[in-house]
Amino acid sequence: MRERVARMSAHVGAVRARVVSHPRLSIFVLVGLAVLGTALALRHVGHRRQVVGLGYQLSTAATELRRLDEEARRLRLEKSVLTSPARIERLALGLGMIRPTPEQIRVVWRSPVGAAGAATAAGDTADTDKDKEEQP
16 A cells, blocks of 8 residues: 555656646646636526526516416406396396396207207207197
8 A cells, every 4th residue: 555655646746747847838737727717617607697587587477477467356357347147237228128028038958969969059959848848
């Protein structure tokens, strides 16, 4: 083990001697480290810029979500006001409409979708139980 440490120490000493004896090599190493440091710093700055940009996008999206939630709430309220039975009845009376008599009311039963259902939906066969009783 001591031999190994001694060899490594000798190797490090030789490398140090070469670096010191060759000033160009020292300069290249320093320039290389400076370039590497600059590249890492620029990468870090780029990542921070991206994080800040995503933060702004998140803030904008949250604001838009709040605005859309408020608009949806307002539209639900408007729908409930516009579809109010009392309002519809008041508008119908204002247009001169009257309530139908019980004889004028027809109940249409929903049938399963299919050939008969398609014909009923088109209004071709809108028979009710009352109509079937009247037929001979």
